[in-house]
Amino acid sequence: MRAMVYRGPYKIRVEDKQMPSIEHSNDAIIRVTKAAVCGSDLHLYHGMMPDTRVGMTFGHEFVGVVHEVGASVRSLKPGDRVMVPANIYCGSCFYCARGLYSNCHNVNANATAAGALYGYSHTVGGYDGGQAEYVRVPFADVGPSVIPEWLDDEDALMMTDALATGYFGAQLGEITEGDTVVVFGAGPVGLFAAKSAWFMGAGRVIVIDHLNYRLEKARTFAHAETYNFVEIDDIVVHLKRATDYFGADVAIDAVGAEADGNVIQHVTAAKLKLQGGSPVALNWAIDSVRKGGVISVMGAYGPIYSAIKFGDAMNKGLTLRMNQAPMKRQWPRLLEHIKAGYLKPNEIVTHRFPLEDIAEAYHVFSAKLDGCIKPVIIVGDQ
């Protein structure tokens, strides 16, 4: 089969790879139809995530058709059109039994500090991902869901991570009616988080980024008020002024490890890999919420230390909430919202590339060329 393969930092290629096989009785093999490249794939691509091995296929956002199922699989059969949550999880461990699917203890042999994801280094379990013609999906009775007839493949694809994560991020913000919510990052997760904040009754939603074309999307897609931090001397002071010297009630970090805005933080983290991540957005979040406010962290960071302004968080009495999203927990409600017409997830998709051109897709997305917000990889026919 054809599959995207990592060759070292900033280098990937498509090659002929052995077909995945059933390695456990509850595995399924999915024939991928569409996959997406995620902002967090860029951390792998840039060589920031420890134990990212040459030969791995990335991709934790994909939809496809069931090709083969293991002996104990009951809920899927070949031919089913399915969406697969980014998390791999067993459904029965202490954490899964409590709905913490992203923290499953039975799927990541390499680390206990993280659950497992498809195609996201050995630090999260060493599973090949879905930027390939076929992919092994463990616990087929637990993770994947049949895509409802009325739902478009690309909308389903957004559910596998970006939409579910953005929506989850807004929930962790514990938004109450009339709250001012500031979202750092107008990428896919930030856009969905901003949109979701309104569902929870936010009174004001502000989105911060440095890419004007993404801020434009935040205004049109997420109805948000926007600021470009490059145009502003000090974004924290600016946010205080804009909120009657209060600060926001809730801040959502939808940026993560490669945040810009502070050259030292960015270079030590993203280029020199001396930090688990550049916490520029997180530090702005800490400083720009009001005392007693809530921070929701959706951005991904690596397992080593990052220079976070913890003293401010403590002295201000902040609540910091964070996790990898348990995608499937969000699905029933999100399906209702899509069906009701409250949002159309694939409105954020800007680019579509065939699998053979995936190296270009990564570069365009990474260098933010051509107004890129979300690239989708077209792998196979429905």
Add this chain to the structure above:
Amino acid sequence: MPYTPNKPQPPETPEQLRARIPGWGVDLDPKDRPSVPRERFDPGATGAHWEFPERQPETVPRERSVEHQFLTPVFGTSAPLKWCSGRIRRMAYRLGEDRAARWLILLGADRVDAWENHLASFITLRPDNPVTQTGVTSEFNHHGVSSRVGQQRADVRHHWMDPIIVAGPWVVGAGAAIALGLKAAARFRNR
């Protein structure tokens, strides 16, 4: 103002927001949100029909964190440990996840892994190609210049580092190879 007791009113009323924003307030009740409460004990909800999953056979020895009691019942088999990078990674896996050394050694092994695979690719029919594999060709057909110039982007300030990170080691490696070659040739001539 925070100097007085009351919270400021948002600029728009709920009615105005509802009219302007599709779905405003549909998840208004803080208790009726999918991830609330955080932990909800409901083992039947996941579709799992086991209490502990059947174990995936370990066909090649699989590294695991020392913080795990045993190898997890299911694990990834994407890229088993091999070569020099595999040995370095095995060392890292002896350390607890609290140790920075564990992660830094793994990052070091990642660089070794890339290099041994680059070198190995030169004796295959498909050597690594830094041009096609970096996707830089898209600079020409996806508005590489106009996407950056005059856009007030914070990241453009460090984009110049990327080619150095990617191509630098190749240039240094090629330079070293040429220097060694010249030296060997000179020695051969001087005999």
